[in-house]
Every structure is written in structure tokens, then in C-alpha cells.
Amino acid sequence: MKTARFKVSFAGPLVSFQDKGRIGHLRFGVSSSGPMDRLAHRAAHALVGNSNAGSAIEVSLGGLILECISGEATLAVAGGEFSVQCGATKTSGWTTQTIHAGEKLTLRAGVWGSWSYIAFAGQLALNKWLGSTSTHSMSGFGAGTLIGGVEFEVQKAEVREARVGDTPYPEVAGTTDTIRIVIGPQDQHFDPQSVDIFCKKLFKLTDAFDRMGVQLQGPELVLKNALSIPSEPIVRGSIQVSGDGIPTVLLADHQTTGGYPKIATVLSADVDRLAQMRAHDVVRFKAVSAEDAIAATRAHHAICQATIEKLAAPKASLTEKLQNQNLIGGIVNAYD
């Protein structure tokens, strides 16, 4: 079996290994972790021709430089629009490239997006915790964080030249300024005007932003006397408001319970789009009913499924590449 070896030359903070997540252990205080942008993670695997979305590298705004120290492998990058240099090839956004021994791969934050994924043709050889390689940033459990000097292997590494090339990202993968929420489950602890304000006014993401969550800045939300509510379960997308009236959206590595009331919860279809936004980006929350939330998720799931299938199709010729792009565009239009 062929193995490609890599060494981290440079890594910004919060660059980690993530598979699709560690589901089923919330009752033991363990959030699922996994990619901040689950669609982009699947897309990177689909682009490189992996039939399963296994482990990938999640790159933060801090960027990453890898050196291939032996072997060769095709790899795909998907996520926000990061600048990418692989060997002598410079590009940006979603791309599939082959790296050879002695070459470097550099990802840097680009036009938009906070997270990008590198998936390899082959299998990253990593440690698991509770059946998953996903790195839980608070504890360090899982395959871990990439820091300068760390080496890792891609086993069963393959070169898949037919897949090499750039791919325009589908609109479903982009960010949006409107994020859908379902009000509650602890909206009763807020002044009714605050719930109204929350759905009408604009909020700004702040740089208090990591894999656990992102703090927002906006009009003050007024809590009733709610600082002693019992600790309650949290999900990815819970928006909890601390005693000083500041909301935080909880993300992939969220704490599993919290004693601050949650004014609303972001739909699973929108939470990763929010995670791709950056500090100072502006967001508007749109309240929908629980029934509409389910309908939205089902529609989103169908779009994602179709998108992944198109990305997974081998791109043997320019004609086929163009066809793929048209199909993806068509799906996005239907969604809008």
C-alpha cells in the first residue's frame, strides 16, 4: 500500500482533524464536534472521489502550510474561499490538486469564509476517541490539533488525475445574512420586547469566536430574573444569553448543558452557514415555526444530497465539468 507522509510547516490556531462527528454521547457531556461546515467537509471528500466522508483537516482563518515529505496524493479543498497553493499551482476556493514529495500546500484565508477542509485520496491514519477522530477543542480528545512540526500519514494514498481542477462552489455552500431560528426553548425568561427585538434588529458576529461558539453584538436583550435556572441541555445552534444580555450561538464543540436561558435555536440547515461568517459580519434572525423548520431542513437535505452527488461525479472532460456546474446552478435556483 502506498503511503504519503506530511509535516505541518505552519498552522494557525484551531486547525484540527475532523471526521463527520461523534454522535450519541451528549448524555455524557460530549458534544458531537465534527466539521464547523458539514456540507463543505462532505464536498471535499466528494471532490477527491472518496465514497465516505472520513477524516479531513479543518483549516481556520489562521491558515495552514503542509509539506509532503514522501509519497504523493490527490487532495481536495472545499469550504470558504481560501487561497490555495499546491506545489507551483496557485488558485482559490474549491479545488482538487495532486501533491508530490517535496511540495508544499498552503491555505490562507481569502475572500469569504472562516473554515476550509482538506480531504485526501486515501485514509488519514489518526487516533480515535469514542469511535471518532473529530477533535474536541475544549478537551483535546480525538485526533488532535495540527501544530508546527506534527507529522501524519495518508494511507492507501492515490493519485486521481481525472479529478484535478477547480470547481465553482454551489450557492448552498455560501454564507447568507438571514439565519432562520425557532424561538425558545427558554424565551419565557426574556422581556417580550427582547424576543421581538431579537427577530427584527441586526446582530454582528464578534471575534469571540471559536469552535465552541460565537458571541454576537447587538441591541441588549433584557432577561427577567433568570440567572438561577437549572442547567439545561444545549444543541449546536442554541443561542444562549448571559446575564449581561449578550447572546452567544453555540457551535460544534459546544458545552452540553448551560444555565443561561436560550432565546432561540438556529435551524440545522443554517447553523453551518453562520459558522462560515466572520467577525463583524452582520446577521438577521428570522423566526419560523417548528413545522416550517422541519420542512426547511428536508428541502436543505435534498439540495445537499444532489450537490454532493454532482461533486462526486468524476470530471473527465471540460464538457462534463460545465454540465456539472449548470446542474448545480439549477438546483440552487430551485432552492431560492
Added chain:
Amino acid sequence: MSLPTFKSVADHALLIEFGTHVDDDLNKKVVALDQVISRAAISGVVETVPALVNLLVIFDPMVTTHTMIQAAVSRLFPLDVTDHGGQAKHRVSVCYDTELSPDLICVARANDMSVNALIAAHLSAELRVSMYGFAPGFAYLSGLPQAIQVPRKPSATRGVPTGRVMIAGPQCLITTVVMPTGWSIIGRSPLQIIQDNPDDPFLFKVGDTVVFDRIERADLPIELQSP
């Protein structure tokens, strides 16, 4: 027993609430409901998260809805709260060496008692695992005697290591990951709540009971013996 309240959480979860104030009887209902839901194998349920007074049911929105889960859960009532047997009783070793337990003296002073009386009261308590929360393996043990309770400190201590026995209000927990905390550290324990067993990695189950046994500093593993 009247039905709890049900609240929709986004598109994929339902919060089932028995009350709004921390109380062991409410928590026993949560534990009982958690067990009957897991036995009922309701279609589309992904996982349940029992907390102090409520339980979160996370479901797959491709398969089911809030309404369907609420209907399926409502059919499980009335609950038999006494019938959730199988709880284990754990004996947990704690070293109360004052040099290793930075808040032991403060907690004793705050409660106007001697350190020995504080230790005796902690050793006499039978605590109950009421939930896991916050971080991996953070088991909240409830039922600390009133006489030794202290509120959370006004500000958190950063970087509290693993194996610390801490208390706040009626609760006690043993740290499993390094974290900031405003709880008071009254002892050190060699216990590993997160076990090296992929099939059953967490030592306690919600509803289990815990009692403490006193050990000396020399009984701790070497790496826990230094301050």
C-alpha cells in the same frame, strides 16, 4: 402524574420539562422517562440528554417531527418513577490533604466548622449522579449536606486540572478535563470517570449513587501527589 411541558427546539429536538426548580424528585422523573424512552425505541430518536429537571430528545427531522415525538412520548405516561432499578453504588477515593485542596479551609470557615467536621460531613453524604453536563465526563453529583454548602465563587479559577473534587451549592463533581471553574476545590481523587473502554467509556450512569472514602496523600498516584 400530569404530563410535562414540551418545547420545540429548532428542527431536530424536543425539550421535555418536569419543573423549573432543582429537586431530586423531578430529576428522578427525568431519569425514569429517559429509561422508558430508550426502551420504547421510538422511530427517529437519535439520542436523549437527561438534565436536572428536563430531558432533551434529539431526533432525525428526515424521519419524524416534534409533534410525532411528543405523541409517542406522551403515550409512555404515567411513569413509574420507582421502577428504574439497576443503579450502581460507587465508592470514590478522595484525599483531603489541605496542601492539595486549596479551598478546603475556606469552605470550612464559611460554614463555621472545623476542617475535620467538613471532611466528615462530605464522607457521610450519599450523593446521586443527577446528570452529566458541560464537558466530557462532568458528572453532577447532587445531595451535598446543607451544612457544607458554599455558593460559586464570584470569579473563576483558570486551568483547574483533572482529578479535583469540587463543590458548589448542593452539588459536587470530579474534574475530567482542564477547565476554568468557580467551584471550590476540597479534595483530590485518582478516579477516572472517563474509562479506557470504547464500549462503556463513562463510569457513572445517571441515577447511580456515589459515596466517598478518605485516602492519604501517599495513596494517590505519584502524579497527583504534588500541589
